[in-house]
Amino acid sequence: MASPISFLSDFGYADEFVGVVHGVIARIAPTVRIIDLTHGIGRGDVHGGAMALTRAIQFMPDGVILAVVDPGVGTSRKAVAVRTRVGYFVGPDNGLLAPAVAMVGGADLAVSIEAEEFRLPSPGATFHGRDVFAPAAAVLASGEALLEDLGPLVHPEALTPLLIPLSERAGAASIKATALWVDSFGNVQLNVSPEDLGGLGLVVGDDVSVAREMMDYRIVWGKTYGDVEEGEPIVHVDSHGQIALAVRSGRADETLEISVGDGVVIGRPGGGNRIEITDA
Amino acid sequence: MASPISFLSDFGYADEFVGVVHGVIARIAPTVRIIDLTHGIGRGDVHGGAMALTRAIQFMPDGVILAVVDPGVGTSRKAVAVRTRVGYFVGPDNGLLAPAVAMVGGADLAVSIEAEEFRLPSPGATFHGRDVFAPAAAVLASGEALLEDLGPLVHPEALTPLLIPLSERAGAASIKATALWVDSFGNVQLNVSPEDLGGLGLVVGDDVSVAREMMDYRIVWGKTYGDVEEGEPIVHVDSHGQIALAVRSGRADETLEISVGDGVVIGRPGGGNRIEITDA
Amino acid sequence: MASPISFLSDFGYADEFVGVVHGVIARIAPTVRIIDLTHGIGRGDVHGGAMALTRAIQFMPDGVILAVVDPGVGTSRKAVAVRTRVGYFVGPDNGLLAPAVAMVGGADLAVSIEAEEFRLPSPGATFHGRDVFAPAAAVLASGEALLEDLGPLVHPEALTPLLIPLSERAGAASIKATALWVDSFGNVQLNVSPEDLGGLGLVVGDDVSVAREMMDYRIVWGKTYGDVEEGEPIVHVDSHGQIALAVRSGRADETLEISVGDGVVIGRPGGGNRIEITDA
Numbered sequence: 001m002a003s004p005i006s007f008l009s010d011f012g013y014a015d016e017f018v019g020v021v022h023g024v025i026a027r028i029a030p031t032v033r034i035i036d037l038t039h040g041i042g043r044g045d046v047h048g049g050a051m052a053l054t055r056a057i058q059f060m061p062d063g064v065i066l067a068v069v070d071p072g073v074g075t076s077r078k079a080v081a082v083r084t085r086v087g088y089f090v091g092p093d094n095g096l097l098a099p100a101v102a103m104v105g106g107a108d109l110a111v112s113i114e115a116e117e118f119r120l121p122s123p124g125a126t127f128h129g130r131d132v133f134a135p136a137a138a139v140l141a142s143g144e145a146l147l148e149d150l151g152p153l154v155h156p157e158a159l160t161p162l163l164i165p166l167s168e169r170a171g172a173a174s175i176k177a178t179a180l181w182v183d184s185f186g187n188v189q190l191n192v193s194p195e196d197l198g199g200l201g202l203v204v205g206d207d208v209s210v211a212r213e214m215m216d217y218r219i220v221w222g223k224t225y226g227d228v229e230e231g232e233p234i235v236h237v238d239s240h241g242q243i244a245l246a247v248r249s250g251r252a253d254e255t256l257e258i259s260v261g262d263g264v265v266i267g268r269p270g271g272g273n274r275i276e277i278t279d280a
Numbered sequence: 281m282a283s284p285i286s287f288l289s290d291f292g293y294a295d296e297f298v299g300v301v302h303g304v305i306a307r308i309a310p311t312v313r314i315i316d317l318t319h320g321i322g323r324g325d326v327h328g329g330a331m332a333l334t335r336a337i338q339f340m341p342d343g344v345i346l347a348v349v350d351p352g353v354g355t356s357r358k359a360v361a362v363r364t365r366v367g368y369f370v371g372p373d374n375g376l377l378a379p380a381v382a383m384v385g386g387a388d389l390a391v392s393i394e395a396e397e398f399r400l401p402s403p404g405a406t407f408h409g410r411d412v413f414a415p416a417a418a419v420l421a422s423g424e425a426l427l428e429d430l431g432p433l434v435h436p437e438a439l440t441p442l443l444i445p446l447s448e449r450a451g452a453a454s455i456k457a458t459a460l461w462v463d464s465f466g467n468v469q470l471n472v473s474p475e476d477l478g479g480l481g482l483v484v485g486d487d488v489s490v491a492r493e494m495m496d497y498r499i500v501w502g503k504t505y506g507d508v509e510e511g512e513p514i515v516h517v518d519s520h521g522q523i524a525l526a527v528r529s530g531r532a533d534e535t536l537e538i539s540v541g542d543g544v545v546i547g548r549p550g551g552g553n554r555i556e557i558t559d560a
Numbered sequence: 561m562a563s564p565i566s567f568l569s570d571f572g573y574a575d576e577f578v579g580v581v582h583g584v585i586a587r588i589a590p591t592v593r594i595i596d597l598t599h600g601i602g603r604g605d606v607h608g609g610a611m612a613l614t615r616a617i618q619f620m621p622d623g624v625i626l627a628v629v630d631p632g633v634g635t636s637r638k639a640v641a642v643r644t645r646v647g648y649f650v651g652p653d654n655g656l657l658a659p660a661v662a663m664v665g666g667a668d669l670a671v672s673i674e675a676e677e678f679r680l681p682s683p684g685a686t687f688h689g690r691d692v693f694a695p696a697a698a699v700l701a702s703g704e705a706l707l708e709d710l711g712p713l714v715h716p717e718a719l720t721p722l723l724i725p726l727s728e729r730a731g732a733a734s735i736k737a738t739a740l741w742v743d744s745f746g747n748v749q750l751n752v753s754p755e756d757l758g759g760l761g762l763v764v765g766d767d768v769s770v771a772r773e774m775m776d777y778r779i780v781w782g783k784t785y786g787d788v789e790e791g792e793p794i795v796h797v798d799s800h801g802q803i804a805l806a807v808r809s810g811r812a813d814e815t816l817e818i819s820v821g822d823g824v825v826i827g828r829p830g831g832g833n834r835i836e837i838t839d840a
Contacts, residue, residue, distance in 0.1 A: 011744075012600075012744045013573060013598065013599070013600040014598070014600040014743075014744040015598060015600070015612065015743050015744050016568070016597050016598045016612045016613075016615065016616045017598075017743075018596075018598065019566065019568070019595060019596055019597030019598050019616060019620075020597070020615075020616050020619045020620075022595045022596070023566065023595060023597075023616065023619040023620035023621060024619050026564060026593075026595060026620075026621045027619070027620075027621045030564075030621065043744075043745060044809065071809055073785065074784035074785030074786050074808075075784070075785060075786040076786065122799050122801075123797070123799075123800065123801025124754070124796070124797030124798050124799055124800065124801045124802070125783075125784065125796055125797060125798050125799045126799065127799035130619065130799065131799070
């Protein structure tokens with residue numbers, strides 16, 4: 001039976017790129033359903049695409065993940081397809097796929113997509129989303145081809161990794177963290193877990209110091225937005241289980257002036273957390 | 281048989297939120313079709329979402345309406361599901377659903393969505409669209425659960441209402457009105473019906489006074505854009521049967537400087553309609 | 561069996577217009593699949609919509625093409641449906657459909673959509689996408705009606721044409737060209753084929769002069785982005801077989817200051833190509 005394809009890209013909504021990929025898949029595999037995860041990833045933002053895929057993967061149906069954020073198109077980066085326990089991942093081998101593949105337990109088989117018979121011929125430059133990745137996703141989803149048919153095997157553990165910044169302890173009272181994601185509501189996810197804060201002796205209800213350049217905010221660690229007033233910031237565990245900064249009925253990124261990749265020191269108030277931090 | 285789900289939100293297109301909701305539904309109810317009504321409602325704009333739903337509802341197939349514009353997430357507002365003659369409505373009880381439910385004749389059964397068995401567990405804050413509303417919509421659309429299975433009954437007439445501004449007569453010649461909607465083409469819908477204008481003695485072909493702060497425009501009441509020149513404003517009955525202001529090949533909101541919620545006095549020219557009006 | 565509908569418009573993503581068209585189709589033809597080609601065409605940009613359709617058409621499944629970019633709605637322009645060898649095209653007769661119809665070999669049957677029985681009644685102005693084009697596309701896709709049922713026959717070769725600028729030779733060394741399309745990545749497609757450049761004696765690997773107003777760039781004609789450094793411009797054959805200007809990991813439209821419709825002189829360096837050119 002045909003599996004669904006979950007499709008993420010940085011193609012945007014202004015041009016017909018997304019629709020054309022749907023068309024190519026529909027011609028090859030007319031009964032395959034396509035779920036658009038998002039096509040609003042920043043242009044060429046491999047890191048942002050990889051993070052979105054990692055957050056989403058556990059909620060998507062088993063099948064094929066088609067992900068295309070490909071600033072290196074036309075260079076030597078490989079086009080790959082890998083097999084995991086939740087299905088196939090298809091996309092450029094530039095770090096985009098690796099974190100989500102790791103999250104579902106890794107790949108046990110991988111190929112470099114090279115077989116001409118499953119590529120669309122192009123009159124000029126290859127539009128990889130249309131000519132390479134869409135046909136590969138379509139034949140994997142429909143069962144028309146096996147992974148091995150798509151090209152030579154590559155080592156399943158040789159996927160290009162993505163560098164994800166790790167937070168680190170800075171003394172007994174603080175953690176040097178990084179803003180991993182700012183969503184479109186302005187919420188700021190940090191690379192910090194509730195266990196990390198717990199390790200500093202902090203519990204829900206405590207005030208937390210969030211320091212950044214010359215600013216040192218004191219923000220309550222709450223459970224829900226309802227724990228603070230309108231317009232007030234809150235530290236909380238977000239819906240992905242990570243520590244995040246939010247503002248009730250507002251935007252934490254603007255209030256706290258934090259962008260993706262920025263350094264943040266989080267910890268116990270008065271813990272001497274004016275540490276030198278560097279922005280992305 | 282499975283019913284379609286019509287899905288409206290303010291999730292936008294930049295993040296994977298919409299795709300994840302699709303994924304959750306597809307895992308629970310793989311054959312259910314999802315129609316994206318729009319996800320471009322302004323962030324937290326309950327009024328805008330409710331108006332869009334009200335305009336759209338009569339054109340959507342019977343099934344489930346899933347609507348999420350939820351600035352009060354994390355506070356005490358209820359998550360509700362109600363039964364109407366065209367199917368189920370699922371969403372926050374904050375006024376978003378009430379006008380559309382009323383338009384289709386009201387609800388005859390309603391529950392507060394609380395049953396744990398149909399919620400997704402979350403490692404932190406609940407993402408209600410993903411964890412509460414999507415599963416509820418999925419099981420209602422697939423027929424896997426009855427409305428009553430989702431939680432305790434609440435009074436079907438106790439849905440939180442939405443305050444929609446009513447126009448009012450101001451003397452024999454004028455109506456104090458409000459701009460209900462500015463669409464993305466710049467057309468301005470008023471809370472005025474053609475019968476209201478008729479009650480002032482106006483008919484198609486007449487000049488109408490449209491007054492706003494210090495401006496008093498005289499605009500013809502036409503039938504189609506073809507009745508005026510390029511760049512000229514027109515008063516007309518829009519495709520929802522409401523009186524609207526438009527500019528042929530232009531934007532009425534910019535030409536007439538009107539935003540959603542603004543007060544407008546409309547009526548017979550020379551009818552003394554320089555009434556004090558207050559903006560939103 | 562039901563055919564898919566490929567749907568393109570300038571409705572944007574902020575309002576519920578696209579969702580309502582899906583709803584109308586789903587009510588009439590519940591099993592018909594709709595592929596959204598894009599709804600991000602510039603407002604009223606018939607030329608942009610026609611070009612997108614022309615680029616996409618060969619990749620879409622046979623069925624119905626529903627295209628609505630309709631600045632002349634409410635004037636005397638016809639609503640048409642035509643039959644081609646890949647299926648039906650439905651939309652306004654304003655030039656939007658003609659180039660794509662021509663690309664697939666032309667139409668052999670055409671009607672003016674006028675039959676009341678397939679229109680939705682509207683309480684006011686007709687929203688043609690919703691009330692005229694969506695029902696027509698739905699009944700053609702489901703096979704519920706024949707083309708001839710939709711209205712009186714019109715001459716299939718009388719579709720309103722679109723003026724597409726042609727490039728022209730300017731001396732032995734140059735071509736006066738026009739920027740046909742700037743995609744959302746900033747790539748600039750010209751109305752020039754690789755054969756045109758070949759006719760000037762140029763081959764892949766050569767430097768090409770790209771002149772525009774006071775600027776005269778010398779840019780290599782490469783095969784892939786990998787042929788130039790990051791941030792460097794390249795002349796290449798794009799994925800549609802046309803000559804295009806790009807910048808590796810950058811935006812050619814910004815680097816070279818070129819917008820859609822602008823004139824560009826392209827040719828052999830030193831070929832005296834400082835010709836007077838006029839912008840759109």
